[in-house]
Amino acid sequence: MTSHWLMKSEPHVYPWSQLVKDGSTHWDGVRNYQARNIMRDQMKVGDMVLFYHSNCKPPHVAGIAKVCKEAYPDFTAQDPGSKYFDPKATPENPRWMMVDIEPIMELNPVTLPELRQNGDLEGMPLLMRGQRLSVQPVSAEHFAIVCQIGGLDSNSL
DSSP: OOOEEEEEEOTTTSOHHHHHHHSOEEOOOOOOHHHHHHHHHTOOTTOEEEEEEOSSSSOEEEEEEEEEEEEEEOGGGGOTTSTTOOTTOOSSSOOOEEEEEEEEEEEEEEEHHHHHHOGGGTTOGGGSTTOOOSEEEEOHHHHHHHHHHTTOOGGGO
């Protein structure tokens, strides 16, 4: 069964347009254990992803992606030249994981204010106070609603 996720990226770091240009990317630099565990233990090839632009005005869902490679060690954790370097990460105990995603379809931007105003999205982790995870689950129902707001019938994916 396909699961649904939301993955946050700051547009000045890695925007949706870059994912489209690249065709796929590894989702590196996640340094939160809960988000790492989601990628490592739950994300599977074919799972659908809401690609979310954070730290911009307004924050918004920019497109739909899907997982194209399951979790593997995040090599940036072992690269002393990387801003994501972790001296405790080793080849034997990599500590941090990443998945690969590929773009499926651009959406009309679905802004955070629009999401907050939609009562059918109550309980969506993104909209809960204190929820700052860069990788988070999304119910199939909420995923379909966000797609619809963005101009896409999720059944066509």
